[in-house]
Amino acid sequence: MKALCWQGKNKVSVENVPDPKILNSRDAIIKITTAAICGSDLHLYNGYIPTMEKGDIMGHENMGEVVEVGSDVKNLKVGDRVVVPFTISCGHCFFCKKELWSLCDNSNPNAWMAEKLYGYSPSGLFGFSHMMGGYAGGQAEYLRVPFADVGPVKIPDGIPDEKVLFLSDIFPTGYMAAVNCDIQPGDTVAVWGCGPVGQFAIKSAYMLGAEHVIAIDQVPERLEMATRDGKAETLDFADEYIFDKLKEMTGGRGPDSCIDAVGLEAHGTSPDALLDRVKAAAFLATDRPHALRQAINACRKGGTVSIPGVYGAFLDKFPLGAAFNKGLTLKMGQTHMHKFMRPLLARIQNGDIDPSFVITHRMKLDDAPKGYETFKHKEDDCIKIVLKP
Amino acid sequence: MATKENVIRETALTPTAGTRGSMNRAEDSRNSQSTNVGQTERYISAIGGGALALYGLTRGSLGGVALALIGGSLIYRGTTGHCNVYEAMDVNTARGKSGAASVAGNRGIKVEKSVTVNRPAAELYRYWRNFENLPKFMDHLESVRTTGEKRSHWVAKAPAGTTVEWDAEIINEKENELIAWRSLENADVDNAGSVRFQEAPAGRGTEVRVSLEYDPPGGMVGAAIAKLFGEAPDQQIQEDLRRFKQVMEAGERATTEGQASGRSATSGR
Ligand SMILES: NC(=O)c1ccc[n+]([C@@H]2O[C@H](COP(=O)([O-])OP(=O)(O)OC[C@H]3O[C@@H](n4cnc5c(N)ncnc54)[C@H](O)[C@@H]3O)[C@@H](O)[C@H]2O)c1
Ligand SMILES: [Zn+2]
Ligand SMILES: [Zn+2]
Numbered sequence: 001m002k003a004l005c006w007q008g009k010n011k012v013s014v015e016n017v018p019d020p021k022i023l024n025s026r027d028a029i030i031k032i033t034t035a036a037i038c039g040s041d042l043h044l045y046n047g048y049i050p051t052m053e054k055g056d057i058m059g060h061e062n063m064g065e066v067v068e069v070g071s072d073v074k075n076l077k078v079g080d081r082v083v084v085p086f087t088i089s090c091g092h093c094f095f096c097k098k099e100l101w102s103l104c105d106n107s108n109p110n111a112w113m114a115e116k117l118y119g120y121s122p123s124g125l126f127g128f129s130h131m132m133g134g135y136a137g138g139q140a141e142y143l144r145v146p147f148a149d150v151g152p153v154k155i156p157d158g159i160p161d162e163k164v165l166f167l168s169d170i171f172p173t174g175y176m177a178a179v180n181c182d183i184q185p186g187d188t189v190a191v192w193g194c195g196p197v198g199q200f201a202i203k204s205a206y207m208l209g210a211e212h213v214i215a216i217d218q219v220p221e222r223l224e225m226a227t228r229d230g231k232a233e234t235l236d237f238a239d240e241y242i243f244d245k246l247k248e249m250t251g252g253r254g255p256d257s258c259i260d261a262v263g264l265e266a267h268g269t270s271p272d273a274l275l276d277r278v279k280a281a282a283f284l285a286t287d288r289p290h291a292l293r294q295a296i297n298a299c300r301k302g303g304t305v306s307i308p309g310v311y312g313a314f315l316d317k318f319p320l321g322a323a324f325n326k327g328l329t330l331k332m333g334q335t336h337m338h339k340f341m342r343p344l345l346a347r348i349q350n351g352d353i354d355p356s357f358v359i360t361h362r363m364k365l366d367d368a369p370k371g372y373e374t375f376k377h378k379e380d381d382c383i384k385i386v387l388k389p
Numbered sequence: 390m391a392t393k394e395n396v397i398r399e400t401a402l403t404p405t406a407g408t409r410g411s412m413n414r415a416e417d418s419r420n421s422q423s424t425n426v427g428q429t430e431r432y433i434s435a436i437g438g439g440a441l442a443l444y445g446l447t448r449g450s451l452g453g454v455a456l457a458l459i460g461g462s463l464i465y466r467g468t469t470g471h472c473n474v475y476e477a478m479d480v481n482t483a484r485g486k487s488g489a490a491s492v493a494g495n496r497g498i499k500v501e502k503s504v505t506v507n508r509p510a511a512e513l514y515r516y517w518r519n520f521e522n523l524p525k526f527m528d529h530l531e532s533v534r535t536t537g538e539k540r541s542h543w544v545a546k547a548p549a550g551t552t553v554e555w556d557a558e559i560i561n562e563k564e565n566e567l568i569a570w571r572s573l574e575n576a577d578v579d580n581a582g583s584v585r586f587q588e589a590p591a592g593r594g595t596e597v598r599v600s601l602e603y604d605p606p607g608g609m610v611g612a613a614i615a616k617l618f619g620e621a622p623d624q625q626i627q628e629d630l631r632r633f634k635q636v637m638e639a640g641e642r643a644t645t646e647g648q649a650s651g652r653s654a655t656s657g658r
Binding site (some may be wrong): 017 | 507573593594622627628631635641643644645647648650652
């Protein structure tokens with residue numbers, strides 16, 4: 001089959017590789033009908049996530065048609081249409097039972113690697129480095145899905161792929177980011193990053209009862225989408241006075257919660273952001289947490305900073321003092337996908353939301369390498385790319 | 390009060406922190422007299438961190454700072470030659486080796502490890518008590534065959550496709566709580582092991598504690614046994630226990646062995 005393979009920093013290519021096969025009795029194989037490129041893939045593309053190997057198949061936002069099931073998969077049959085969560089979870093461990101699905105104990109065959117870095121290992125992920133399991137991803141024609149009896153969600157006929165594909169990651173991710181804010185009536189939520197995750201965080205914050213959402217980015221078409229589709233007020237992160245403006249917009253109190261939907265590659269022109277770039281380039285630090293610092297600083301006392309943006313290792317100048325002295329709550333982590341997929345599918349079916357609003361580009365899998373470049377550099381007003389094998 | 394607030398704002402790491410903010414200009418001018426550079430500097434020094442100090446002092450002359458840092462970090466890279474992440478991994482590996490395992494004179498191996506499994510003790514006990522199941526999660530074992538009520542015959546993998554064998558006997562057992570065994574005379578390698586099952590509180594599964602001891606003779610076989618567990622026997626036993634947990638909880642071992650990748654034109658890794 002054809003598959004998009006990581007070849008090194010800033011280099012991916014479509015290769016001919018063997019078709020996946022069933023390796024365990026709880027596996028299924030799906031024929032990909034639509035996949036997407038995620039901001040998380042850019043962290044891999046840009047070489048920020050350790051333990052990638054040349055030849056790794058990428059892609060964790062996947063849906064398709066079941067073509068084969070293992071002997072223990074009773075809930076799916078050949079021909080079913082499914083969306084596959086990007087986290088891989090066994091469904092039976094302490095963490096899965098607590099609905100902390102992305103912390104599953106049993107799905108990372110390379111757990112020892114993650115344990116070296118984090119003490120304990122999170123769940124396995126599709127196409128997201130060997131430390132996270134080394135599972136082949138779905139920017140390909142076929143995908144092997146482990147624990148297929150608990151992960152994939154069946155999609156009724158009649159709903160087009162593009163409306164449900166983002167149940168695989170970014171819709172639940174934006175939604176969980178908002179859930180983590182514990183939104184109360186009257187709350188203002190500030191969202192850093194108006195990429196796809198930020199867009200869903202904005203919509204979800206309103207769905208969960210926020211009074212007011214303020215979105216921060218610099219890319220005009222993304223800010224425009226946040227205003228047009230998200231009904232958010234917007235700020236440009238290049239503005240030196242974000243803190244003051246947020247304070248002003250909230251009557252001097254500060255946003256009740258702040259969402260960092262940017263992650264470890266935050267851009268910025270302020271001195272701390274430039275130092276981050278220098279230090280990351282020199283391996284003195286690995287992540288560039290400029291947006292996170294700003295979010296922590298801007299958040300009101302006793303508020304919540306919710307972090308869907310991905311961080312990999314070490315942060316420099318993390319303002320824990322501000323977080324501590326303001327009594328902030330910090331919530332973060334990979335999304336507990338399985339908890340949110342079905343309720344959010346119901347929301348799509350109700351007509352509460354049509355997630356396809358973020359799509360700006362549709363491409364053939366063959367053109368995915370070009371897609372990565374376009375998405376990375378935000379060329380051609382690119383916000384979200386979906387791929388068709 | 391006002392002074393402290395200003396100092397904190399001055400040292401904060403956001404572009405909003407400056408005293409030039411249009412929206413707080415009035416406030417700033419109120420406070421400006423009580424803030425002086427000396428205090429700010431001392432506060433920054435107290436926090437520590439050269440880069441922070443540089444930041445606080447150089448809003449406006451950034452180029453110089455960046456250059457200085459690049460200089461310094463090039464030296465850093467030159468001397469260390471690798472990334473923080475892998476450094477952390479190595480550091481922890483080193484610590485792991487000197488942890489639970491004690492390798493006496495490069496021969497004897499004694500390891501104690503534990504894992505919590507989300508199943509009842511009785512079920513785990515039953516599975517383990519059938520020693521023929523052990524090779525399903527202990528990768529250094531080739532097979533275990535039950536030869537009597539308390540006896541079994543064990544075959545372990547040794548380097549270069551060879552094996553070592555022994556007969557073992559259960560020397561102590563308490564239903565649903567404990568199994569202890571040891572090798573009998575004429576074993577290729579003397580060894581003993583025990584496993585305890587203890588219900589964790591409030592329905593949190595069962596804590597499983599394993600202790601294994603291998604005391605190989607000198608010479609070729611001894612060297613083979615030492616190699617069997619590689620350089621980090623505790624890590625290997627930890628992986629065995631992880632697989633035990635996977636088998637008991639998830640019904641299978643998580644794997645990517647045999648999956649496709651762009652590295653292979655035929656069979657993946
Ligand atoms: N937690 C999870 O499970 C999960 C799942 C999916 C994605 N993610 C992460 O969420 C983050 C966003 O994903 P995405 O697909 O939207 O990525 P994206 O790269 O498309 O969007 C990031 C946006 O942040 C903006 N940005 C950069 N610096 C900023 C700053 N200083 N202030 C404000 N905005 C800034 C960029 O202009 C861009 O629009 C990534 O880190 C991704 O890895 C996490
Ligand atoms: Zn994603
Ligand atoms: Zn699990």
